[in-house]
Amino acid sequence: MSQFDYIIAGAGASGLMLAYELTLDPNWQPSILIIDKDLKERNDRTWCFWEQESNPLEHIVFRKWETAFFQGPGFKENMSLYPYSYKMIRGVDFYEFMKLHLSKFVNVTWLSAEINSIKDHQAITTDGNYKAATFFDSTKSLKDFEIPTKYHQLLQHFKGYIIETTTEEFDPTIFTYMDFDIDQKGDCRFGYILPFSPTKALVEYTLFSTDLLSSDEYTTGLESYIVDNLGIKSYKIAEKEFGVIPMTDYPFNMNPEPGVFRIGTSGGFTKASTGYTFLRTQKIAKQIAKNLRNGKPPLEKLPFQQRRFKKYDSTLLHVLAQSNLSGAEVFTQLFKKNGPQAIFKFLDEETTLGEELRIMNSTPVLTFAKAFIERLHI
Template identity: 45%
Template sequence: MKKYDFIIAGGGMAGLSLAYYLLQSPLRDRRILILDRDQKNRNDRTWCFWERDPREPLSPRINQRLAATRPFESILFRSWKSISFHGTTYSGLLDMGRYRYKMLRGIDFYSFMEAELAKWPNVEQKQATIQRIKDTPQGGFIIADDEPYIADYIFDSTFALKLDQPENHNLLQHFKGWVIQTKSPCFDPQRPEIMDFRVEQHGDCRFLYVLPFDEHTALVEFTLFNDTLLTDAEYEADLRQYIDRYLPTGGYVICETEYGVIPMSDEPTQENPSEHIIRIGTAGGFTKPSTGYTFQRTQRYLQTIVKNLTDTGKPNRKEPWFKRRFKFYDSIFLNVLEKHRYPADDIFTRIYTENPRRVFKFLDEDTYFLEELRLFATMPFWPFLSAFFDVLRRKVVG
């Protein structure tokens, strides 16, 4: 049975990012094994996120946090200084201040990581199906394709959340998108649309992204926040209807398709379920429940894990007590969506138009409490108050 210092179970975004940060640290000479059942050789997903312009002076606290995603600045597919929004009472540009909206394609990330990992002979990658992970007194034990391995620590991104416990809020962010090429020049490459609610809501939260690559090419993505997946035909019907109604394409062809499902759940997660096993990615609670955004939080959390591992020999990441308030905020927002307490398209319109710049800082969990109170004051009072007490009942009273 082969012994490693670190085994990374799951070679997706979280697992590969962790390997990268380990190799940039004093732990770069440790033996690392990465296991994943799939080859990462196609553009299977896109990550979008916002962050402040790294060229601008910031507070030391935010500068430290922004360092998380800068290693990938060179492989960004697109970066925009302005974004558009189309809600219930407002249509136009949003004031992002010093923030930038960024897009990273899966294939570019995988290619970058493949080149980086190939530089290190102490890193092994194996395509295998993971069958079992457990803790033992000797270390983390794993079986993949009937082969046993052991390591000082296993970093696991494959653990599946339950997503069915009644005391939790369990919604899904699911989406289907097309990269289309149009006959007519109908896109502004400098102006992506991050939320367009001009689709039938059906009591849910439904909107379109339009992320332009050039005047003729864009990713058009239909996204929903609810608890019920659609059929392929239903996703495609809304995509076609939106394109035909709002985009003067002159005709178009579909070049690429992407589909995904991200849990929007406040289910408590165990990042450290045992001494030698650490869960990362969605399995470790790295996905923000109220938005489904994962990429930037994953980079931040992984850097902290590697720093702790370097400084103390243990990877355990501890979150300050007062920082946990954001999880409570997430639960309240999920409750409003789950119980249909107020139209979601109007909630997002208020959030983005009445909180310029502050909203991006808030969603990144970089705000101070006073800033959060100012944002809450722009929300519909009674629906969120009802959600507040319902969350208390479900989480505290049970």
């Protein structure tokens, strides 16, 4: 049986980012086994995130935008994001870059196999058993967790098409962040558009709700958004995307047993109130690698662990789930009254208490204060 310093279970966003970070110091090259059942050759998702700086993966950023369109009840505006940019990385470009980078390291081995279990410092796979003192596991999905009912469990779910049109329909300099001008059907539903050129864009129909829709409902919602809202009568579908991202205040256990560390969505890296995960994962992976390199416990001083921000996330989920305020109203007020820069900074967990109070003040204060107090003891 082969033995490694680290086994990374799952070569998705978090597994590959961690593997990448572990290769960056030429004087410290631990043996690493990466295991995934998938070859990671498909463009299975697109990742977007905002930031001010240049990203370490800037060379694979496919598109970026400096202006966002937002439309909600009583508000419709193109908003400058300066000094932020909203960036998009295509899954296939990320996997290709990571695979090429990792293939240059003799201490990194890639195994294409399904993992049946990880136990007692051993991974049992469809292609043999492998040992390591430390595992980083991103293979668990939401259904592997029994989440007590006291926690909110919203889902961000969406269907998208990359469409090509014969006439110029899009302004490639402005992306649509949230367009609530669609039938909410008692949930929080919005259109999201990433234009690549005047004739090509990813258009998504997105919901924040507790239950998934039937396949037909996504299709109807998305196609009617394209035809009725965007007025695009004729288009060709180049690619399709479907995704479900957990939005929960459940405190995922990152270290469920000795030597096993959960990373990615199953490690709780997803921002509960938004579903954004990519940039947070990049920052957390960097810190884990730094800890390991310095002989420290992997989870020491990880970013995004401040309790008050977890409570804010929980508060927003509580308001969406329990109050009679709609998601459309809540998000519109937040963006209209604060602007995207203040909201991005807040969601990045970089605001001061004073800035947070100003944001709270822009919401229906009583509803949010009540929800905050109700979530304090959770």
